[in-house]
Amino acid sequence: xxxxxxxxxxxxxxxxxxxxxxxxxxxxxxxxxxxxxxxxxxxxxxxxxxxxxxxxxxxxxxxxxxxxxxxxxxxxxxxxxxxxxxxxxxxxxxxxxxxxxxxxxxxxxxxxxxxxxxxxxxxx
Numbered sequence: 001x002x003x004x005x006x007x008x009x010x011x012x013x014x015x016x017x018x019x020x021x022x023x024x025x026x027x028x029x030x031x032x033x034x035x036x037x038x039x040x041x042x043x044x045x046x047x048x049x050x051x052x053x054x055x056x057x058x059x060x061x062x063x064x065x066x067x068x069x070x071x072x073x074x075x076x077x078x079x080x081x082x083x084x085x086x087x088x089x090x091x092x093x094x095x096x097x098x099x100x101x102x103x104x105x106x107x108x109x110x111x112x113x114x115x116x117x118x119x120x121x122x123x124x
């Protein structure tokens with residue numbers, strides 16, 4: 001199994017991850033019913049975010065914390081939601097990739113989740 005090596009890998013990974021996420025009983029409704037996410041228009045943003053996070057390419061300008069604060073105002077995002085998000089992402093990464101960048105992505109996702117929870121006041 002190969003490591004994550006470019007934005008094409010990340011686009012593939014995001015599509016696989018969100019196919020699980022959107023149908024998940026714990027968190028799926030947040031994306032489908034609350035955020036009313038249009039996956040096709042959101043995938044390039046997700047890919048750009050993770051490309052910048054892993055490869056430091058720049059170009060991603062949105063405030064991730066504010067995006068989640070806005071969502072939290074509509075539907076409180078609980079630690080259980082974040083735990084499920086991390087679990088699904090870790091499993092999806094492990095199904096398709098292994099190596100330094102795959103491990104880095106899992107670690108960064110955990111750090112980002114903890115930061116967002118702290119900023120929302122839901123993490124202690």
